Amino acid sequence: MLISTKGRYALRVLIDMAEHSGSEYIKLKDIAERQEISEKYLESIVKQLVKNKIVTGLRGKGGGYKLSKAPDEINVGEVLRIMEGSLAPVACMEETNLPCPRVGECRTREFWRGLNDAIRRYTDSFTIADLTRSYSADYDYVI
């Protein structure tokens, strides 16, 4: 499993913020209820997003979280990499890891590199805006 609940929940939180905030702070309790995810667990997830400047927190009454950037400025691949640490499909494709001692005789390295690239290309091609429900497309507008 490449993506754990951390990455999946993070995307849902960001989409929720993009869909519900009008430059207002939203409290985690609301998001947790809408998304049916434990608020306490979400705290640990959102903390990571704050640390990486994806969202901004404000304490106290009327506080909460909001996106630090516009939804179309938030890259999905970057978010997933923050939450999962890495999206490398194998250990030898993680930048932090020192090169494999068998690299000289390895028959599979290029195969893994290609898979790594495919995953990165795909995930990096989406923004949070791409994942929000298009307002005009399916909103039943009624006066």
Place this chain on the structure above:
Amino acid sequence: MLISTKGRYALRVLIDMAEHSGSEYIKLKDIAERQEISEKYLESIVKQLVKNKIVTGLRGKGGGYKLSKAPDEINVGEVLRIMEGSLAPVACMEETNLPCPRVGECRTREFWRGLNDAIRRYTDSFTIADLTRSYSADYDYVI
């Protein structure tokens, strides 16, 4: 991490067999030594490959394992799926899992489906033959 040592080692074993066997049985001990992997651990991996008809085992002296099919008939994606159980990047993309109860309101499903497809397309586009060192390409031929 999408791929564990099970999947990585399985590919190395199959490549080793493809490169060293001339329709002969190779004993695990030799593969384990060449690949510098615990023979005992490899046993558990090869057992899976036998069960799935990727390799064939023969007991006793002169016995060992060999590929059940030609290297270019063995699909890398299939091998990885056998070893890892699934290559789905998220739980909701596993065929065996029952559909997510939030599917109606899920904003991320199509994103995950796309990632799942990208991984499957890539891994299914390789055979073991693609991963073996091409004999003619870089062998220093000397009389």
Place this chain on the structure above:
DNA sequence: GTTTTTCATAGTATAACAGTATGTTGGTAT
């Protein structure tokens, strides 16, 4: 100064990973 919300730290049950250990079965060579 009380309420509200984020922020911070610590703990916990479960499962998967990456093996190890011991023994059995079935072929081969002598």
Place this chain on the structure above:
DNA sequence: ATACCAACATACTGTTATACTATGAAAAAC
């Protein structure tokens, strides 16, 4: 026949990650 060899089978183990829960401190609004 029997000694040997290598696959086959089952059970166990240490470590790490996952997916949380619990308790409390800090700051902002009222």
